[in-house]
Structure formats: C-alpha cells, structure tokens
Amino acid sequence: xxxxxxxxxxxxxxxxFCLASYPGMEEHKKQHRNLINKSFSIGSKSxxxxxxxxxxxxxxxxxxxxINEDDLLYGPCIRKYLCx
Numbered sequence: 001x002x003x004x005x006x007x008x009x010x011x012x013x014x015x016x017f018c019l020a021s022y023p024g025m026e027e028h029k030k031q032h033r034n035l036i037n038k039s040f041s042i043g044s045k046s047x048x049x050x051x052x053x054x055x056x057x058x059x060x061x062x063x064x065x066x067i068n069e070d071d072l073l074y075g076p077c078i079r080k081y082l083c084x
Contacts, residue, residue, distance in 0.1 A: 020081030022074050
C-alpha cells in the first residue's frame with residue numbers, strides 16, 4: 001500500500017509545482033489524492049483476497065499512465081523554472 005516515501009514524493013513534486021507556477025497543478029494534485037485513495041482501497045482488497053496481483057496490476061497501471069503520461073506534462077514548466 002501507499003507508503004511514506006510516496007507521500008513525501010507527492011508533496012515534494014507539488015512544492016515544485018507551486019514554485020514553478022505549473023498551470024496544471026490543481027488537476028495533478030487531485031490525481032495524487034485519487035491515487036492515494038485508490039491505493040488504499042485496492043491494497044485492502046488485495047490483502048483481503050490474498051492476491052498480490054490485484055495490487056501489482058494497480059501499480060503497473062499507475063506507472064504506465066500517471067508516470068509515463070501525466071508526469072511528463074509538467075516537465076517543461078519545471079525545466080523552465082530550474083533554467084535547464
């Protein structure tokens with residue numbers, strides 16, 4: 001299930017959004033909250049049914065869609081802020 005590192009990662013990412021004035025910040029923060037909520041419910045279901053694949057499937061979907069698609073959207077704004 002969602003651990004402390006993930007929450008720290010999200011909060012650090014969201015701080016960068018603020019500093020860089022990322023226009024998609026509110027929508028992306030909402031996605032983070034949804035991912036945290038979904039993680040808890042799917043993790044509970046996975047544990048209740050004793051089927052780790054339920055949670056692994058969720059993580060794979062998250063990595064493929066959120067990280068490889070949604071996170072790429074803020075890259076240009078953050079790079080501009082960092083001057084890189």
